[in-house]
Amino acid sequence: MSAVEAIRAKALGAVPHGFLARRGGVSTGAMASLDMGRRGQPPTPELIENQRRAIAAVAPGSVIVTLYQIHSADAVVITEPHDDHLRPHADAMVTNRPGLLLGILTADCAPVLLVDSAAGVIGAAHAGWKGAIGGVTDATIAAMEQLGADRHRIAAAIGPCIARASYEVDDGFAARFAADDPANERFFSPGKLGHHQFDLEAYVAHRLAAAGIRTVEMLGLDTYADEDRFFSFRRATHRGEPDYGRQISLIGLPAIDA
Template sequence: MLEIITSDALPARHGFFTRKGGASSGIFAGLNCGAGSSDQAEIVAINRARAAEAMGVAPQALVTVNQVHSADVVTVAGPLSDRPRADAMVTATPGLALAVLTADCQPVLFADPEAGVIGAAHAGWRGALDGVLEATVAAMETLGAKREAISAVIGPCISQAAYEVGPEFLDAFRDEDPAYTRFFANGQGDRLLFDLPGFGLHRLRAAGVGQADWVRHCTYRDSERFYSYRRTTHAGEADYGRLISAIRL
């Protein structure tokens, strides 16, 4: 049985899928939708087909890109034969589901229901700092959306209590804007704790979207429901699954 987290703040058919209900086994146990993982390709295809069915679209209409931690956005008008290198998508085409894959990074889903425009973004710290969220909003505007009518929701991602970083990480943010130090708390020794969803919400609200929210689920803390790159790294495991989050008109 698939487990799908939704938000009342997002006025479009959508889902932040947990790892439950998939066909993968071993370290990937559950709904691993990451073709870039070392999981069996045919099993990943089964998992993606299950997610597509839950979204009410054909498997080829569940559109993903080759995520590279960039601020690049692709405008999609139909199923993609090749996955472009980008980290966000927008569309005004009914029947398409835009999907992003994550394992601690922020999956962010966007909708302007009046304009009939949706978006999806993969926003890790680098993409968020470089402007992928703002770029997604701007791309939606080119399709007729109005930013004050856009609702954006951040799905399950790593929380501040679990996101330990070094001082050089803080420097990258402080160099961009000294005010960004407020998204860091003191950890052990010279370690700091970074508030990724807090930063994402700040950037969304500063971009002028009508509503921005976070579902408040931490991928690192809940191993039964979520994959986590950082948890896998700490456990010394060879690889990790990818969660899928999708939205459609």
């Protein structure tokens, strides 16, 4: 049995965290093996076991908290675990409560983990292109500041996501970003006629830096190209597969011993 692969970022220091790959779980078939997706259904025995392994790999004794992700720019403050059917509809969350592991699910979108260690505040965001241009990282930073964080102390890391070489978009997609800010053209490179290659990771990093985040780490890992390590929505779509796995990125504050 392979071990869970928890990829860590230097920028986040000693705070418990990990961008988990697809290895080390119990899911089978096209979703093998550490698939963390719920697909609108109650947790299955496989998901529960995968969650247990994820917790053990990142912060034993913690509780995973996830969202019902909707590709929005909405961020919520988490103060306690919630039942599965009460997951907030949002794409980012923050907390200052020890023992909670904030979990973001992705399969090409960019997971962003953030920490202000001095304030004891953490955040996690799901930045697909819609959320990224809509300001999901800005909302996450603002929510962290509500809990006492200082954006100039916050460090952020962008985990595995689809890379420029794998992310083909059309003229209309590129035009939307150019209309928002003409300088966004630098995140696109020429592709085949009527198409471009979009650098989601660099764009998310730009949004973080523009918001005042001084420490931003990009892991530079392509979910589409590295099938052995990562699930990919676009890869599954190109193959005509009926479903796809989701990996999880986790960050937490150490639990306080009773």
